[in-house]
Amino acid sequence: MTSQNLAEASWVLNPAFRVQGAELVNQAEGVRLALTPPLLELWERRDAAPAVQLTEEAEEALRKVRLIVPPGASAAAIDGLARRAGATLSLPSGAKAGAAAWGLIGAPLDMGGPPGPRPKDAVPVVRDALSRRFQLLAQPTAWSWMLRARPAEALSGVVDHGDLLVDPRTDTGAVAHERLRALVRTVLAQGHRPMVIGGDHSVSYPTISAVADEHPTLRVVHFDAHADRRPIGNSVTADCGNFVSWVLAEHPRLEWLTIGVRGVDPHIDMAANPEEERVSYLTADEARTPRVVEKIARFCDGRPIHLTVDIDVLDPTYAPDVVYPSCGGLDPETLTALVRNVIDSGRLVAGDMVEACPSPTGRHPAATRLADLVEAVQLAEAGRALADHGGQPGMNTVVGGGA
Structure with a gap:
C-alpha cells in the first residue's frame, strides 16, 4: 500500500x-x-x-x-468549516454510476434584503424534501418511468458534508464566504463534486471561484430571472445581485451562459467592448424555443460545467416564495428539460441551488422545486450512465411548454 x-x-x-x-x-x-x-x-x-x-x-x-x-483551506478552518446537519443525507452510488459522487453542502447564508422570509432559512426545508426523494431513489426495487430502468443501479450518489458554520453575531459576509470557499475546496479534494444548497445567490461566488481554480476550462450555466451583474463598487464581498461580477473579476477568462433573464435591469456591469464579453444571455422567452437546445450544446461542448440555479427563474406561479419574484418565467418541466440538456452536453463537475425561501403556509413550493432539481440531476446522470452501459434510459431532453 x-x-x-x-x-x-x-x-x-x-x-x-x-x-x-x-x-x-x-x-x-x-x-x-x-x-x-x-x-x-x-x-x-x-x-x-x-x-x-x-x-x-x-x-x-x-x-x-x-x-x-487542503493548505488553501487552513486559514478559514480555524473556527471550523461545517457542522453535521440535523438530518444527514446520503445516497449510495450505483454499480454503473458514470460520475463521482456529489458532496452536499448546506449554506444557510444571505446578505440581507427586503423584510420577510429569508433564503438562509430554507436549507433545512430543502434537506427535508431531499430526504424523502433520496429514500425513494435508493430503494433497489424502485422503477423510474423516465429512465425505464431502476435508478439505484446507476446513481452517482451523495455524501453529506454538513452545513456551513455561520455565526450571524460575529461573522461578516467576507468571513462566511471565505469559509465556504475553504469548505468547497475540502469537498473537491476528497474527490466529490460540490453541490451547495443555499442560501442566497451570493454563495455562488466562493463556490464557483473554488471550482474554477480546480477546473481551468470551467464554464458556468446560470439559470436566473436576473443577470446579477451589478457593479462591484465599494463592496467587500459579493451579494445576490452582483455575484457574477465578483466571479468574473476573479476569473476574467471564465465563459458564462445565463438563461431565463427578463424584465428591466437598471444597473448591469457589461463589458465595454462586446468582443470581450464573456457572458451570453438567453431570455425566458428564448429559453422556451427550440434554439435553446442547440445553444446549450454549443456552449457546454463536453467541457466541465458548473450549474447554478436561482429558483426565481421559475414563474411565481410555481415558485412564489422567493425574495425577488418576476413574472414571465419558466415552468418546472422546461427548467428540468434544460438541466438535462446541460448534463447531456457537458461534464457536470459542481452545482448550487439557491434563493428559495420557506413558506409561511408550510407548503414550501420554491424549496420543493429546488429538491426536485437535485433529484433531476441524479436521474439524468443515471440515465446517461445506463446509456453508456447499453441500457435504454428513455429520456427526453427537449424543451417543455411555456409558463
Whole structure:
C-alpha cells in the first residue's frame, strides 16, 4: 500500500482541532476523535521533518472528519468549516454510476434584503424534501418511468458534508464566504463534486471561484430571472445581485451562459467592448424555443460545467416564495428539460441551488422545486450512465411548454 509524507501532500492538519484529555476535539464542528497512538504521533510531529507517513486508507479517513484539509483551506478552518446537519443525507452510488459522487453542502447564508422570509432559512426545508426523494431513489426495487430502468443501479450518489458554520453575531459576509470557499475546496479534494444548497445567490461566488481554480476550462450555466451583474463598487464581498461580477473579476477568462433573464435591469456591469464579453444571455422567452437546445450544446461542448440555479427563474406561479419574484418565467418541466440538456452536453463537475425561501403556509413550493432539481440531476446522470452501459434510459431532453 502506498503512503506519502504529510508535509509533501496536499493536506495540512486542521487548526480547529485541539487536544482535550484523551481526545482530539474540533469544538466548532462537534467532532471528537480518540487520541490513539497513531493520531498522537501525527499530532506531535505535525511540524517535524520528515512528517508522519500516511497510508491511502488513513488519509481518506482523516479527510472525512476534516482532521486534514487542503493548505488553501487552513486559514478559514480555524473556527471550523461545517457542522453535521440535523438530518444527514446520503445516497449510495450505483454499480454503473458514470460520475463521482456529489458532496452536499448546506449554506444557510444571505446578505440581507427586503423584510420577510429569508433564503438562509430554507436549507433545512430543502434537506427535508431531499430526504424523502433520496429514500425513494435508493430503494433497489424502485422503477423510474423516465429512465425505464431502476435508478439505484446507476446513481452517482451523495455524501453529506454538513452545513456551513455561520455565526450571524460575529461573522461578516467576507468571513462566511471565505469559509465556504475553504469548505468547497475540502469537498473537491476528497474527490466529490460540490453541490451547495443555499442560501442566497451570493454563495455562488466562493463556490464557483473554488471550482474554477480546480477546473481551468470551467464554464458556468446560470439559470436566473436576473443577470446579477451589478457593479462591484465599494463592496467587500459579493451579494445576490452582483455575484457574477465578483466571479468574473476573479476569473476574467471564465465563459458564462445565463438563461431565463427578463424584465428591466437598471444597473448591469457589461463589458465595454462586446468582443470581450464573456457572458451570453438567453431570455425566458428564448429559453422556451427550440434554439435553446442547440445553444446549450454549443456552449457546454463536453467541457466541465458548473450549474447554478436561482429558483426565481421559475414563474411565481410555481415558485412564489422567493425574495425577488418576476413574472414571465419558466415552468418546472422546461427548467428540468434544460438541466438535462446541460448534463447531456457537458461534464457536470459542481452545482448550487439557491434563493428559495420557506413558506409561511408550510407548503414550501420554491424549496420543493429546488429538491426536485437535485433529484433531476441524479436521474439524468443515471440515465446517461445506463446509456453508456447499453441500457435504454428513455429520456427526453427537449424543451417543455411555456409558463
